[in-house]
Amino acid sequence: MRNGVSTSMPALLMLLMLSPAVLAQTSSVYPPGWLPCPRCQTAQERTAARKGVEGREFNPRDISGIWGNNGVELNIVVPPFTPKGKEMYDATRADETADGVAVSNSKDGMLICDPLGYPRWFAYNYGMQFVVLPDRVLQFFELGHTWRDIWTDGRKLPENPPQPRWLGYAVGRWEGDTFVVESTGYDDRAWLQEDRRDRRWGFSHSDQLRIVERYRRTSYATLDAELTIIDPVVFTKPWTTKATIQLSAGTELWEYLCVTSESEAFNEQRLRVQVGAK
C-alpha cells in the first residue's frame, strides 16, 4: 500500500536505519500522564510500546484503537482512466513559474485547508482511531481533527443523498471477523490522494464514487485493510489497495487542525519563495 517509489532494498535499509526518528533520542516533552501523538513517537518509544503489547489477547471483532502514524498510501498502480477521468486528472496539474518550475501542489485544496475527504484522510494517516459504539463505529483522524460515522444500526446507504459530503455516507457490517464498510455520496471536490510520484497532480473522483473497505484484526497490534475504489466516471475498473496497519500503541491523538491563516502564511513565505513565484 506504500507508494511506488522504487528503492533498492539496501538503500531502503539504509534509509530506515538512518531515519531521523532513529537518530533522535527519547523525548521528554510530554507532561506526566500525557502520551505522544502517533507521529510524535521516536523510534525507541514506538519499539518499546509495541513490545509492551506483543502477543496480547484480542477480540477479532473489536477494532478499537489508534492505527498507523505515517500514511497508508493508496496503491499507486492506478487503473486506466476513462476519457473524463483523464481530463479530470490533467486539470489537477500544478501551476508553473515562468521558468517552468511547478509551484508545489498549487491545485491541492489541502494547502488552503479544504477538507481532505475520504479516502484521502485514511491515506494521509497521522493516526486514525476506531471507536466502537453500539450503533456505529467512529473513525477519528488526527490530521484535520475530525471524524467519520460508520453506521452499524442496519440502515441502508441513501440512493439519492441530500447533500454530498467530504466524508461520504458510510454503513458497516461484520462478515465473520471482517468489518466491511460501504460508502457513497461523496463531494467531488476532494481528491482520492495526491499523486505521490511527483506531487504535481492529484487523483480526482466523481460524485459517483463508491468505496468498499474491509478491515480484519489479525493480532492485537495489526489490522489488515483492503480498500476498493469504484468510480466508473474516472476509472475503467475498480482500484484496490491492501495494507497492514500497525497499532500505534502508547499514543493518543493530538490536535492537528489545518488553520487557514497559518497555511496561507506558509504558502506565501515558503512555497512561493522557494520557487521564485510572484
Add this chain to the structure above:
Amino acid sequence: MKSQRLRGAAFALVSIVMLGSALAAHHSQPGFNPNTKPIELKGTVAEYRWRNPHVLFFWDVKDPSGKVVRWVGEFGSVPSSIARGLTKDTFKVGEEVTVTGIPATAGTPAIQLRQIVKADGTVIGGAAD
C-alpha cells in the same frame, strides 16, 4: 534540550536522513536541485515558527554589502519534528546559527535545510516531511 543534540552527525548522513523524510512530504520540493552544492550561511535566528503544516525557520544573514537578508528554511510538521527531538524551545530569537543547505534555484532566500549548528556546537539536522 539534550534529546535533540545530534552532535557530530556526519553531513552525508544528514543528507540521507533528508532523502528518507522527503518521501512523506506534505508538499513536493520544487525549486531545489539536489545536485546543487550546499551553502553555509551564518546569521541570527529571526523566527522559529513552531506550527503546522511545517515548522518554519527564519534567520537573518548579512550579505557582502552589509544588507540584512532574511532567509527561510523548513522542518517537518510539528509531530514529525517532535519525533526527531525538536521542541518549541529548540531555537531562540537572536541566537547565532550556522545553517547549511541547498539554496533555491530561483535565487530567492530559501534553503532546503541540511543542518543547523548552534554557537555551542550543537548540530541539528533538518528536513521537511
